Amino acid sequence: MSLQVIKPGLLTTLQDLGRYGFQRYGVMAGGAMDSFALRTANLLVGNVQGEAALEITLQGPTLRAETDLLAAVCGGHLAPTLDGEPVPEWQSFPMKAGSVLQFGYAKFGCRAYLAVAGGFHVPDVLASKSTFVRGKMGGFEGRALQAGDRLPCGHVRMDRDEQAEADSALATANGVATQAHANGTDIREKTVSPTIAKPNDFTSRHFAALPRNRFISWELFPDYSNEPVIRVTRGQQYDAFDAESRERLWAETFQVTPQSDRMGYRIEGPPLQLVAPLEMISEAVTFGTVQVPPGGNPIVLLADRQTTGGYPKIAQVAAVDLPVLAQLKPGDRLRFTEITVEEAQRLYLERERGLQMLQRALTL
C-alpha cells in the first residue's frame, strides 16, 4: 500500500496537527499550516481529524497510486488531476491502482492537503508525524518528498472484500448524511446545497476551491481570500508601540514578502515603532504571534516557529483566521482588525462545533 512520488513538487511534506508537549525542551510544534484543510481532508476519507496528510506547497507533486486508495484534497487550489481529469476538491474520490494524481501551480491559496483513508504509515517522533525539515526529524525520513520515494499509506491489509465493504459503508454514510440533510436537522441549516447561489461577498478574489461537497457548510469555512482582513487580539507589548504605529496596524495594508516560509511570514508595510527601546526577555511565542523586530516590519510566526522569541509582540492572530493566513503567498496583501479574546474564543468554539458536526455527518 503506497503512493509513489514521480515528481516531488516544490515542498511536499507529511504534517499532522503538530508536536505538542515538548516545547519546554525547545522542540517546535510544527504541523499543518492550514489545520482546517488538513482536518477536513481527513474527515472526508474517514480518518481521525489529526491523521498525517501531505502538505503540498505552491507547485504540487505528481503521485502514482500503487494500490486502490480513497483520497481527498482540501485547501488551496493547485489544479489537481487524476489521469488527466480534474479532481473534485473538498470531497473524497477513489484512486485506482496505477492512476496518477498530478498537481499544478497554486491558482488560489498556497497549500493543498492530500489525505488518504488509513493515513500515512511513518513512525511517530515525539508523538507526531509532522516533518521538521530543519531538524531532519519526523514525517517521511525527516525531509520533504523526493522523486522515487514510496510512501506507505492506506488501510493495511485490506483485501478485495474488505474494500468493497468499506466502499459500501462509505456510500451508506453519504446516504445517511443526505437523509439527515433532507430531514432538516441542524446539519441542513448549516449546509448550503450546490444549487444555492454563492454568498454575495464570495467574489473571485476569494478562492474558488468551492465546497462542492454538500456536507461542508459555507459558514464553517474560513474566510479564504488572497486579500483577507485578519482578526487579531492585542499582543503583550501592544501599548509599547507609538500611537501612530498602533493606528497603522489597523489602517494600513501589509504585503507578504518572498522571505516567508513555514516558520513565519515577513510582511511589509509602513514601519511599526516602539515609543522607546524595550529590553525584551525571551519567552514563549505561538502560532500567529505578530512580532516586530527593530526594522519595523512585522513577522507573523507560523507552524515551524521557534518555541521562544524576544521581539516585541504587537498582536496575536485569532486561531480561526490562521488557515486564511496560511494560504497567503508572497505578494498577497492583508489587513488586520482587532477583536477581543472573548470574541476569538467564541469564534473558536463555533468553528470546533462545526467540525464536530461535519464529523458526525460523515460517520453517521
Add this chain to the structure above:
Amino acid sequence: MSEVLAGSITAFGECAVRVELGTGIEESVFHRVAAFTEALQAHPFAGLIESVPAFTTVTVFYDPVRVAEACFFKKTPYHAVAAHLQHLLQTLQQAEHRPAETVEIPVCYGGAHGPDLEEVARLNGLTPDEVIEIHAGGEYLVYMIGFAPGFPYLGGLSDRIAAPRRAEPRLRIPVGSVGIAGQQTGVYPMETPGGWQLIGRTPLTLFRPDRNPPSLLQAGHIVRFRPITEREFAAWEEESR
C-alpha cells in the same frame, strides 16, 4: 524563606495564558518560575496542553473546547483557566530549594573545534588557556530551553570572558559547538547558522528525539564544562557512532 508567589496573568490569544513571575533575569525569579511550573504539573486542569517556562514567565497552552466543556460553558475558557492559575499563585508558596542536578559537559576547547577561542582571549586581554580555565571553572544555571531543540539558556558566565557576537554570522555551526555571545554561553544542539563566538565543541548529544525527555538539559540543571583533548573528543564520537 517562604514567600507567597506574586504574578500577573494575561491572555495570550485564545489558546494560551501568560503568567509573569518577575521582571529580570535573576535566580530568584527563576525559582518562582520553577515553583509555578511544578505547581501546575501537580495541579493540572482539564484542557491543559503544555506549559513553557522562560526567564520570567510561564506560558500555559490550553484547548478552549476542553476547558469550556469542563466548566459546562459557564465561563469563557480564558476566565476559567485564569481562575485556576490565579488560585495556584495564591495558594502556593516558594518551593524549597532542592539540590539541583549537575550535568557535566566535556568540551574540546580551541583548534578546529573552537575557532574563535583566540579572538575571545584577545578581546579580553587573556591567554586562550586562561579563557578555558575561567569557562570550565564556572557553574551555569539552565534558566530555560528554547530557540532550538535542546538549546540551553545558561546564566553564570564570567564578565572576564564575555565577547560580542561575530560581525559576520557563520552559515553553518557544527552540532555541539560551545559559544559565547555577550554575557551568555551556550551549546548548539543542532547544526544552524549563528553569530556566536565558538570556543569549543562537545561530543555529547544534547537533543535526542528518540528519548523522553528529548533534551539532555532541563531548566534548573547546573552545567559544568570539563576540558577534554582532541583525541578524547574523537574517541567519544567514535564510541557513540
